[in-house]
Amino acid sequence: MASCTSSIPSGEREVSECSSATGGAGKELKVNIEFMGGAEMMFDNQKKLNVTLPPAECKWTIRSLLAYMKVHCAKGGGLERFFTGDSVTPGILCVINDQDWELLDTLNYELEPNDNIIFISTLHGG
Amino acid sequence: MPVLCSANCGSNAVLKRPKTGDALCKECFFWAFETEVHNTIISNKLFQRNSLVAIAASGGKDSTVLAYVLKLLNEKYDYGLRFVLLSIDEGITGYRDDSLETVKKNQEDYEMPLKILSYEELYGWTMDQIVAQIGRKNNCTFCGVFRRQALDRGAALLRVDCLVTGHNADDIAETVLMNILRGDIARLQRCTAITTTSEGTIPRCKPLKYTYEREIVMYAYFKKLVYFSTECTFAPNAYRGYARVFLKDLERMRPTAIIDILHSGEQLSVKDSVKMPERGKCTRCGFVSSQEICKACSLLEGLNRGLPKLGIGKKSHADRIRKALAEF
Numbered sequence: 001m002a003s004c005t006s007s008i009p010s011g012e013r014e015v016s017e018c019s020s021a022t023g024g025a026g027k028e029l030k031v032n033i034e035f036m037g038g039a040e041m042m043f044d045n046q047k048k049l050n051v052t053l054p055p056a057e058c059k060w061t062i063r064s065l066l067a068y069m070k071v072h073c074a075k076g077g078g079l080e081r082f083f084t085g086d087s088v089t090p091g092i093l094c095v096i097n098d099q100d101w102e103l104l105d106t107l108n109y110e111l112e113p114n115d116n117i118i119f120i121s122t123l124h125g126g
Numbered sequence: 127m128p129v130l131c132s133a134n135c136g137s138n139a140v141l142k143r144p145k146t147g148d149a150l151c152k153e154c155f156f157w158a159f160e161t162e163v164h165n166t167i168i169s170n171k172l173f174q175r176n177s178l179v180a181i182a183a184s185g186g187k188d189s190t191v192l193a194y195v196l197k198l199l200n201e202k203y204d205y206g207l208r209f210v211l212l213s214i215d216e217g218i219t220g221y222r223d224d225s226l227e228t229v230k231k232n233q234e235d236y237e238m239p240l241k242i243l244s245y246e247e248l249y250g251w252t253m254d255q256i257v258a259q260i261g262r263k264n265n266c267t268f269c270g271v272f273r274r275q276a277l278d279r280g281a282a283l284l285r286v287d288c289l290v291t292g293h294n295a296d297d298i299a300e301t302v303l304m305n306i307l308r309g310d311i312a313r314l315q316r317c318t319a320i321t322t323t324s325e326g327t328i329p330r331c332k333p334l335k336y337t338y339e340r341e342i343v344m345y346a347y348f349k350k351l352v353y354f355s356t357e358c359t360f361a362p363n364a365y366r367g368y369a370r371v372f373l374k375d376l377e378r379m380r381p382t383a384i385i386d387i388l389h390s391g392e393q394l395s396v397k398d399s400v401k402m403p404e405r406g407k408c409t410r411c412g413f414v415s416s417q418e419i420c421k422a423c424s425l426l427e428g429l430n431r432g433l434p435k436l437g438i439g440k441k442s443h444a445d446r447i448r449k450a451l452a453e454f
């Protein structure tokens with residue numbers, strides 16, 4: 001089980017886009033990430049990641065988590081097939097605490113401590 | 127903030143359906159998913175009572191969900207069917223040998239007998255050997271043609287009444303796009319058919335034809351079904367890859383795009399003036415073919431003669447090579 005704990009370099013702080021700091025800011029945030037359905041192949045076959053997100057000026061969202069992952073967790077080839085723009089590539093599903101992210105405002109979902117975030121690829125065959 | 131299930135069952139929703147936009151809880155989603163497949167089976171009269179049905183099983187998500195749902199529906203609605211799993215071993219080290227382990231697990235979980243048929247026993251060549259011979263340029267052509275015929279042969283060997291494949295709505299929409307891009311009118315007409323029958327072969331059908339890939343993956347996830355996902359170790363089909371990416375982009379913008387393309391494909395009709403190839407039998411192996419020598423036999427001849435290009439190009443080109451060889 002790997003983890004990425006290093007803090008986000010200030011130059012790449014896409015997180016600081018939001019204006020006002022809200023609750024939960026100023027503390028570390030731990031979340032669990034899992035890859036399924038072949039998405040793990042885009043992360044060097046790591047199936048699980050425990051990520052400790054550094055204190056931020058505002059709440060972490062899936063959007064800023066993806067920006068963080070791109071810098072800190074990305075390993076191996078094929079990553080351009082996981083990330084597209086500020087989101088995941090169409091065909092990769094996201095399930096947050098056993099709920100489809102489509103029900104949770106997708107990229108704008110605000111992370112809570114110990115959230116379980118699963119990325120499932122539909123793009124891989126059998 | 128939990129979202130309530132659109133079916134008013136009182137439970138919290140777990141997903142949003144792409145087809146309808148409904149937010150459903152786990153149980154209502156399972157019910158909707160299974161009922162749609164059941165309705166597809168009934169309204170298209172896919173099966174007859176007491177039939178033996180072969181499920182083309184790769185160990186991947188589609189065939190795993192298909193086997194699971196067919197077993198469930200057969201028991202729930204008493205279709206009176208018996209099933210057998212049919213797997214094709216292309217002979218690709220590190221790809222098929224792993225996924226076949228998953229199929230063996232399906233065999234135990236779903237209590238269905240399993241038949242594995244290999245390219246090696248059917249054609250005398252594994253895909254590894256073919257790639258060693260021809261390189262990585264046209265290997266997908268060989269693999270696709272051989273797999274299609276291998277399933278037909280397996281179905282005949284098992285004496286089944288029909289063969290079901292795990293093709294889903296996304297796969298079919300993708301094929302519609304591919305056939306338009308290639309200008310292949312004959313295939314465009316055939317590719318949306320839920321059942322394909324041709325003389326001399328066992329009928330094939332696609333019970334998941336109207337099922338979104340996204341829902342298949344969600345179903346497998348919430349049911350905790352174990353499947354194998356991988357990529358072929360050889361170069362993927364780039365052209366199909368683009369069609370796939372294009373389709374998924376469309377789906378993100380408008381979730382019904384997939385079913386819309388599928389419907390467009392179904393509605394297209396070809397004018398009488400368009401010449402359709404006649405369907406006959408291969409003079410060598412006896413399988414259905416629009417040519418005198420079927421694609422599989424043609425490719426095989428090329429391999430065995432050390433002229434792998436024989437079966438790949440145009441028929442006229444192959445005829446010229448054959449003629450030259452005969453004169454030689």
Ligand SMILES: [Zn+2]
Nearest residue numbers: 131135151154
């Ligand atoms: Zn419900």
Ligand SMILES: [Zn+2]
Nearest residue numbers: 408411420423
């Ligand atoms: Zn033939």
